[in-house]
Amino acid sequence: KSSFNQKNHPHRRYNPLLDEWILVSPQRANRPWQGQTEKTSEEQLPAHDPNCYLCSGNVRVNGEKNPDYKGVFVFDNDFGSLMKDDVEFSGETSDFFLLKPERGINRVICFSENHSLTLPDMEVNDIKTVVDVWQKQYEELGNLDYINNVQFFENKGQVMGCSNPHPHGQIWAQSSIPSMVLKTQENLKKYFEKNGTSLLEDYVKKELEARERIILENEDFAALVPFWAVWPYETMVVSKRKIENLLHFSENEKLSLALILKDLTTKYDHLFNVSFPYSAGIHQSPTDGESHPEWHFHMHFYPPLLRSAEVKKFMVGYEMLAEAQRDITPEQSAEILKNLP
Amino acid sequence: KSSFNQKNHPHRRYNPLLDEWILVSPQRANRPWQGQTEKTSEEQLPAHDPNCYLCSGNVRVNGEKNPDYKGVFVFDNDFGSLMKDDVEFSGETSDFFLLKPERGINRVICFSENHSLTLPDMEVNDIKTVVDVWQKQYEELGNLDYINNVQFFENKGQVMGCSNPHPHGQIWAQSSIPSMVLKTQENLKKYFEKNGTSLLEDYVKKELEARERIILENEDFAALVPFWAVWPYETMVVSKRKIENLLHFSENEKLSLALILKDLTTKYDHLFNVSFPYSAGIHQSPTDGESHPEWHFHMHFYPPLLRSAEVKKFMVGYEMLAEAQRDITPEQSAEILKNLP
Ligand SMILES: O=P(O)(O)O[C@H]1O[C@H](CO)[C@@H](O)[C@H](O)[C@H]1O
Ligand SMILES: O=P(O)(O)O[C@H]1O[C@H](CO)[C@@H](O)[C@H](O)[C@H]1O
Numbered sequence: 001k002s003s004f005n006q007k008n009h010p011h012r013r014y015n016p017l018l019d020e021w022i023l024v025s026p027q028r029a030n031r032p033w034q035g036q037t038e039k040t041s042e043e044q045l046p047a048h049d050p051n052c053y054l055c056s057g058n059v060r061v062n063g064e065k066n067p068d069y070k071g072v073f074v075f076d077n078d079f080g081s082l083m084k085d086d087v088e089f090s091g092e093t094s095d096f097f098l099l100k101p102e103r104g105i106n107r108v109i110c111f112s113e114n115h116s117l118t119l120p121d122m123e124v125n126d127i128k129t130v131v132d133v134w135q136k137q138y139e140e141l142g143n144l145d146y147i148n149n150v151q152f153f154e155n156k157g158q159v160m161g162c163s164n165p166h167p168h169g170q171i172w173a174q175s176s177i178p179s180m181v182l183k184t185q186e187n188l189k190k191y192f193e194k195n196g197t198s199l200l201e202d203y204v205k206k207e208l209e210a211r212e213r214i215i216l217e218n219e220d221f222a223a224l225v226p227f228w229a230v231w232p233y234e235t236m237v238v239s240k241r242k243i244e245n246l247l248h249f250s251e252n253e254k255l256s257l258a259l260i261l262k263d264l265t266t267k268y269d270h271l272f273n274v275s276f277p278y279s280a281g282i283h284q285s286p287t288d289g290e291s292h293p294e295w296h297f298h299m300h301f302y303p304p305l306l307r308s309a310e311v312k313k314f315m316v317g318y319e320m321l322a323e324a325q326r327d328i329t330p331e332q333s334a335e336i337l338k339n340l341p
Numbered sequence: 342k343s344s345f346n347q348k349n350h351p352h353r354r355y356n357p358l359l360d361e362w363i364l365v366s367p368q369r370a371n372r373p374w375q376g377q378t379e380k381t382s383e384e385q386l387p388a389h390d391p392n393c394y395l396c397s398g399n400v401r402v403n404g405e406k407n408p409d410y411k412g413v414f415v416f417d418n419d420f421g422s423l424m425k426d427d428v429e430f431s432g433e434t435s436d437f438f439l440l441k442p443e444r445g446i447n448r449v450i451c452f453s454e455n456h457s458l459t460l461p462d463m464e465v466n467d468i469k470t471v472v473d474v475w476q477k478q479y480e481e482l483g484n485l486d487y488i489n490n491v492q493f494f495e496n497k498g499q500v501m502g503c504s505n506p507h508p509h510g511q512i513w514a515q516s517s518i519p520s521m522v523l524k525t526q527e528n529l530k531k532y533f534e535k536n537g538t539s540l541l542e543d544y545v546k547k548e549l550e551a552r553e554r555i556i557l558e559n560e561d562f563a564a565l566v567p568f569w570a571v572w573p574y575e576t577m578v579v580s581k582r583k584i585e586n587l588l589h590f591s592e593n594e595k596l597s598l599a600l601i602l603k604d605l606t607t608k609y610d611h612l613f614n615v616s617f618p619y620s621a622g623i624h625q626s627p628t629d630g631e632s633h634p635e636w637h638f639h640m641h642f643y644p645p646l647l648r649s650a651e652v653k654k655f656m657v658g659y660e661m662l663a664e665a666q667r668d669i670t671p672e673q674s675a676e677i678l679k680n681l682p
Contacts, residue, residue: 010422010423011441012441022520023443028422031419033504034504035502035504036502081351081659083350087350088343088345090344099355101350102351151662151663155655155658159377161658162657164375176362180663206437227438283662300661302662321622322490
């Protein structure tokens with residue numbers, strides 16, 4: 001009987017944020033790939049594209065004209081998944097046919113007027129302006145009585161369903177707390193009630209001691225590959241102190257966040273020498289008017305690529321029906337990311 | 342204030358199998374799509390491909406030669422995610438770094454020696470043979486003392502990460518019960534303990550009364566779009582009586598399953614006139630030696646396509662960070678599928 005080695009033997013790891021296990025198969029990383037490959041485009045984009053509905057001064061599908069903005073520009077999504085309307089709901093839904101109307105607001109945040117940029121190309125101060133806007137939007141939307149959660153995210157790259165390369169993110173603000181946010185909250189809360197400390201504060205301390213999964217660190221934030229990461233190059237950006245949400249950020253913390261976002265996305269672009277696709281988003285306390293001492297601000301980065309710019313990880317079959325699964329270990333991914341410029 | 346209408350207003354629906362809500366945005370179905378499109382290939386495949394490692398008589402990467410099989414052929418996956426080896430594990434893992442070795446067996450099931458076929462092209466009796474083999478494999482693997490769950494699934498189509506068009510599925514059999522199977526089991530159990538009946542038996546009865554989400558029905562099975570379906574054309578095949586697992590199938594039930602699988606996948610192929618991609622898999626009782634009166638055999642079909650053979654639904658951003666989301670309603674999808682040949 002050989003003794004267990006996490007670099008070579010299949011194992012499961014526990015994710016305390018979601019109270020879930022994932023399957024890690026390090027021995028499988030080198031299997032041959034004959035499946036689908038992704039298109040990569042290296043065409044140079046213009047700073048202003050007359051056909052882009054996000055560029056300054058252009059007219060959108062619904063006939064509205066974007067202002068001649070410089071920097072960040074926020075507007076209500078023309079094809080939102082939510083509606084502001086308050087509707088009459090009788091509520092008689094039976095056992096297996098349970099549904100509830102959902103109210104909300106979808107917004108688009110253009111990060112810059114420059115069509116050709118992405119986060120890593122932007123000046124730190126300009127990324128800081130994006131963080132300022134996140135803060136303001138969280139406050140403004142969160143203050144509406146029917147908005148109990150404000151979800152910020154960015155889909156980047158065609159492979160992530162992003163249809164427009166203009167640098168932008170989204171806000172989906174709504175009455176309910178979405179499933180995964182609620183699940184995270186339950187686990188943060190359980191830990192906080194048991195230990196009187198933040199799960200993520202304690203976790204980041206341990207990671208900073210261990211160092212093997214830390215990619216970047218500054219005064220206020222750490223970027224790391226979580227021990228329980230699912231996507232090959234998944235990372236998490238966590239504040240070192242427990243910050244419940246964007247409202248509690250100091251000016252300096254906003255700058256630190258901008259800095260670490262620039263550095264992390266720059267590393268990503270160097271990994272396979274392409275503008276690196278991902279979905280990223282913020283988890284923070286909901287705006288439901290309750291007190292949330294358990295919450296701890298963090299950002300998740302979920303990039304789909306596995307071996308190269310062309311080969312992504314397919315989360316299919318087993319992953320859809322049974323359990324998340326990864327090949328390369330989080331420690332190997334962290335090592336690779338850490339050593340990139 | 343207008344009154345709520347599930348065909349036009351955003352709402353959330355409850356999935357009792359996973360105890361989770363999903364977001365439905367019917368008003369969003371017609372937004373323009375400028376994003377990534379999928380390649381479709383309509384090339385006619387040969388019945389035998391000398392370069393296919395799944396075809397009869399061909400040599401695989403590891404040097405083994407496939408027998409000259411006819412019908413179904415099962416072998417151990419050459420690049421499995423699991424290993425049979427029993428390893429020594431000291432077990433000292435701390436708080437945030439919790440892991441456990443995982444043992445298991447990965448197998449590939451070729452559905453036919455004919456490289457050019459897919460399930461809907463096969464004779465019902467030949468699909469029945471696949472069901473027979475599932476039954477035998479469930480028994481054989483489930484009887485191993487270190488195998489507590491046997492997961493069957495099929496990834497079909499390039500877009501689902503399938504690298505070989507030869508008709509085949511997979512088995513991942515392992516010591517642990519995977520996350521989603523366990524979660525389903527917990528909810529089936531809660532219902533069974535409360536009501537003394539199977540959640541899915543009661544649910545299917547209600548669906549057969551309502552009829553609006555039923556696509557196909559025969560003596561023993563129903564195929565429907567679940568009220569809480571996430572993927573645009575997601576379906577579930579459920580046995581009408583509570584069958585815990587494949588071992589309890591009668592000969593006639595195996596034939597009924599083969600029949601409904603043929604008819605469902607035939608409808609799928611007619612939807613966008615392409616060989617329809619999906620991940621499908623079986624949920625049934627684990628082989629952990631416990632008694633499982635709560636379990637009820639069912640199959641999930643998760644197809645990625647949304648509007649056409651080229652445009653899939655991207656489960657990204659909001660879906661990865663917050664909650665599953667769909668545009669077209671389950672009732673609309675069911676109506677479309679029902680009316681296909
Ligand atoms: O084993 P395959 O078919 O090569 O691999 C495919 O299915 C597996 C199980 O769903 C996934 O883990 C892989 O990401 C996918 O590419
Ligand atoms: O609104 P977008 O960017 O057009 O749409 C994209 O992101 C959304 C939120 O993650 C998803 O629901 C869509 O499937 C995806 O195509």
